[in-house]
Amino acid sequence: MTTPSRTFLLRRHLNKLRWLSLGLVFAMLLLLPMLSVYQNYAAAHAYDLLSADEKAFYDLMHGLTAPFTADPAEDLDAIKGTTWAGRFFGYKIGDPLSAVGQLAAGGALYWPLLFAVLIPTLASLLFGRFFCGWICPASFLYELNTGLGVWLDRIGLRPGRRRLDRRLKYLVLAVGLGLSAATGTVLFAAIYPPAVVGRELYYAIALNGFGTGAVFFAATVLFDLLVARRGFCRYLCAGGALYSLLGRYRLLRIQRVPASCNDCTKCNVACEFGLDPMRDGFGQECNNCTACIAACPTDALEFRITWHDQPYQGPGHLGRRYRRQPGGDTPERPADGGEG
């Protein structure tokens, strides 16, 4: 049997591109507060009054931005904020969860905020949980944390591999909406890791140091290490729940091609969200991160434009189970797959 040659653009490199995207977003979250401080110095017109350290910082930032701006105090306002809410060349972009949370807290729609979350919402309808895999600054740290877990495993410290019910995060979302309505506070702002990370980096760099959100984030990292791999994203993240709901009927999906699959389970191991790509178990939780595509040795996973997943298509045609069974047709889907 020959492997059908199904290739698409950058198939092997999508996961690297994703890391590039995550790294760029994270670097932006580090750079923007520094630019804010630089703008503060520039607006004060008091270079001579700065200390030696501040002068070095000023010179560095000036060197970085001088080719692009004539007036740093004004021009550098073009890109501001975090992934939670920000301004990008005059257009305000916000996280859909911020609009949902504010709607729950205040009970009233503020249409400019809805306009700001429009593009992320539409993108989530098309691409599903892509924010979690490709943009979220907390994901960047959580994935590094997963790598740390692998290293710890090698020296004998076993990270937690518990499986909880992934529907828990929808309950977190619902409870958060109820609590926001009851207290009149946008509670998601304090427990949503990308909002916390962006804000705490800003506090640490431009203001008086980390706030308590850093402690909260450290607790989620420990949860991931001690309880479940990527546990917060999978079981507790309210934003992930919202994106999962938005992406339920997403149009861009990863699907398995059984004709070139050999049932090697590498995709299942690579999937940070504990999904089951080898048995076509993607669902609304899949964040299109392409780690399974990068891990697949036979190129049996590909992007397709369709609004629903395939049911289990049977064992891969290159694998042993397929050759052993008489017809090679679709057998029952194994009962142990899926949950968690």
Added chain:
Amino acid sequence: MQRRDFLATASRWLGLGLAALLPFGAARLLAPASASPPQARPGQRNYLRPPGAKQDDAAFIQACIGCGNCAEVCPPRCIRFHARDGGERLNLPYIDAQARACTLCGKCMAVCPTDALTVTRRREIDMGIAQIDRSACYPWVDTGVCGACVSVCPLGEHAIGFKMWNQYRPVVYDGCVGCGLCVEVCPHPSKPIWIVAREQGSVARHSL
């Protein structure tokens, strides 16, 4: 048996509910509500809201999503946050005028993604109103000439000026919007100028 099933189901849901409450509880426990800083004088506003903020505190808390964009665009970086305290005010912005005051540039109002800060004309901003302690202010007790507050005021003669016939004794007019720049620059160690809510303040009338 049915009763046991019911108890099992109920305890499972209770456990799930507690698990779902966990992140919110953790966030709240980490940032307990704290008392506002001690007021040196009755009615003194130690923490000002940024300009254009909703007057009603509860409405402001409902509207603010804690993104921090207002501080990021603030040229004097006067906007700070309840980062380690505040309870339900966690991550909400405030201005401590004694440390660094607002220059009324209006960038925060323009960048705010919600209606927590709405774009307001400079003269219509209402962060409070300045009050002067005439028993401490240097010119008022004849221990020197000063006029720092009058020179720094971004609203000029609408907000603060010198009392007629006595060149250096400052008086506040009702054009004051409470930006707090006068509080920041006041050289007196006890800061005999401070911001109160507008309805609590008293102003001098323009009279010549």
